[in-house]
Amino acid sequence: MLGGIAFNKVVLVYGLGFLLAYLVLRKQDRQLLSLLSHMVLITLFFYRFGGFFFEPGMYLKNPLLFLQASGGTREWLTGILAATVYIVVMKNRYALNIGKLADISAVGFFIIMFVKNLFFPIYGDKTSLPWGISINDGTQLYHPINLYYCLLIVILAFILWKSHEVFGKGRYFTNLMFYWGFGTILISHLNSQPIKFLYLTNDQWLSILFMLTGALFTFYTKGCSVDEPSSV
Amino acid sequence: MAGCKIKMTKAIKERCFMAVAFLLSFLVTVWMNIHKPIEASEKKESAPLPNFIAPPFSLDNLQNTRTFTLGADMKKPVIVNFWASWCPPCQSEAPELAAYYNKNKEKINLYAVNVTKNDRLREVRDFSKKYRWTFPILLDRDGTVSDRYWVTTLPTTFLISKDGIILDRHIGYIGRYQLYHYLNHSGLGE
Numbered sequence: 166m167l168g169g170i171a172f173n174k175v176v177l178v179y180g181l182g183f184l185l186a187y188l189v190l191r192k193q194d195r196q197l198l199s200l201l202s203h204m205v206l207i208t209l210f211f212y213r214f215g216g217f218f219f220e221p222g223m224y225l226k227n228p229l230l231f232l233q234a235s236g237g238t239r240e241w242l243t244g245i246l247a248a249t250v251y252i253v254v255m256k257n258r259y260a261l262n263i264g265k266l267a268d269i270s271a272v273g274f275f276i277i278m279f280v281k282n283l284f285f286p287i288y289g290d291k292t293s294l295p296w297g298i299s300i301n302d303g304t305q306l307y308h309p310i311n312l313y314y315c316l317l318i319v320i321l322a323f324i325l326w327k328s329h330e331v332f333g334k335g336r337y338f339t340n341l342m343f344y345w346g347f348g349t350i351l352i353s354h355l356n357s358q359p360i361k362f363l364y365l366t367n368d369q370w371l372s373i374l375f376m377l378t379g380a381l382f383t384f385y386t387k388g389c390s391v392d393e394p395s396s397v
Numbered sequence: 398m399a400g401c402k403i404k405m406t407k408a409i410k411e412r413c414f415m416a417v418a419f420l421l422s423f424l425v426t427v428w429m430n431i432h433k434p435i436e437a438s439e440k441k442e443s444a445p446l447p448n449f450i451a452p453p454f455s456l457d458n459l460q461n462t463r464t465f466t467l468g469a470d471m472k473k474p475v476i477v478n479f480w481a482s483w484c485p486p487c488q489s490e491a492p493e494l495a496a497y498y499n500k501n502k503e504k505i506n507l508y509a510v511n512v513t514k515n516d517r518l519r520e521v522r523d524f525s526k527k528y529r530w531t532f533p534i535l536l537d538r539d540g541t542v543s544d545r546y547w548v549t550t551l552p553t554t555f556l557i558s559k560d561g562i563i564l565d566r567h568i569g570y571i572g573r574y575q576l577y578h579y580l581n582h583s584g585l586g587e
Binding site: 175216219220223224227229230239288300301304305343347350351353354357358359360361363364365366369373376377379380383386 | 430485569
């Protein structure tokens with residue numbers, strides 16, 4: 166609270182992550198960066214106001230809902246769908262470099278994830294390790310899953326930096342997605358969650374999705390032109 | 398062209414590595430989930446997270462005729478749904494909750510905790526009448542319980558076992574599939 170105004174910590178942290186990502190990536194393609202910013206804004210718009218499209222009567226009856234209500238899963242999905250439609254339209258209008266778009270979005274995404282995980286604790290299984298975090302009185306410690314995610318992002322960034330991959334060919338996207346999925350599925354064993362489907366938890370399915378996305382994107386990056394020296 | 402060939406070979410090697418890593422991590426994870434000892438995930442502390450002890454509470458119902466208590470040693474598993482009358486996803490899930498409770502009230506309890514601090518009692522009554530809710534509607538007048546359950550998004554739903562352990566936490570709209578999944582999750586499914 167600042168006077169009569171309440172600040173949402175989640176919004177502030179994501180805003181900070183977004184700003185940091187923008188500052189890191191601003192030297193890259195300006196047009197792509199603005200397209201990605203538009204995609205983020207479209208997704209956020211639908212998350213915040215998407216409820217109107219599902220329950221218009223309720224919003225018209227009580228317009229204050231535009232200020233009060235925010236969305237859930239379906240609003241997120243609508244936002245992501247709208248952002249995807251936007252990028253498809255833009256792809257047809259401009260000659261977009263998909264590899265560069267993928268690399269910028271992956272790096273931006275992981276910067277935001279890093280900032281988010283620095284501030285919001287995720288309590289894993291019980292541990293006696295000295296870096297465990299506590300919830301109530303500190304008698305019981307739990308694995309700091311959020312800090313493990315941060316560490317994983319730092320390791321991935323270091324590996325990418327050492328491997329001298331060329332930015333803009335989709336290699337950053339492929340590696341970040343695949344190894345993030347691989348790392349998080351390992352970390353998930355320190356964070357017992359309810360099994361949802363086919364003996365896996367929601368988080369583990371998400372990790373599988375990341376790995377698959379990264380692996381399938383190698384088929385996009387397989388192109389090899391004669392004038393391009395191998396940089397792998 | 399030689400550079401291209403080297404790159405293609407590397408790409409094939411990389412894909413093979415990814416495929417093996419993917420399959421191994423999938424199979425090992427499934428195997429570990431099946432063989433994980435139950436005590437590994439048990440947490441004997443109170444927190445609004447899966448596998449933790451559900452924070453206990455006592456709240457009056459809408460009619461102000463009875464106090465409902467959540468704690469250990471309950472007779473049935475409980476679904477605790479935090480909601481408000483002005484929240485659009487709460488309105489969307491309201492008929493689902495009513496139908497689900499009417500069909501399964503012998504097996505499972507459902508407490509609809511209204512975040513009354515941010516709502517109006519008249520609208521809460523109208524809402525419950527409109528959707529013919531027959532389950533207890535509890536009033537969290539000062540927001541203490543929703544704070545204790547770290548409720549930042551409405552609706553938020555918890556599945557709590559009869560021993561008072563949180564089995565699942567669902568943020569946002571909860572559909573029929575998820576509710577029926579809860580029956581199996583709490584060991585009550587057909």
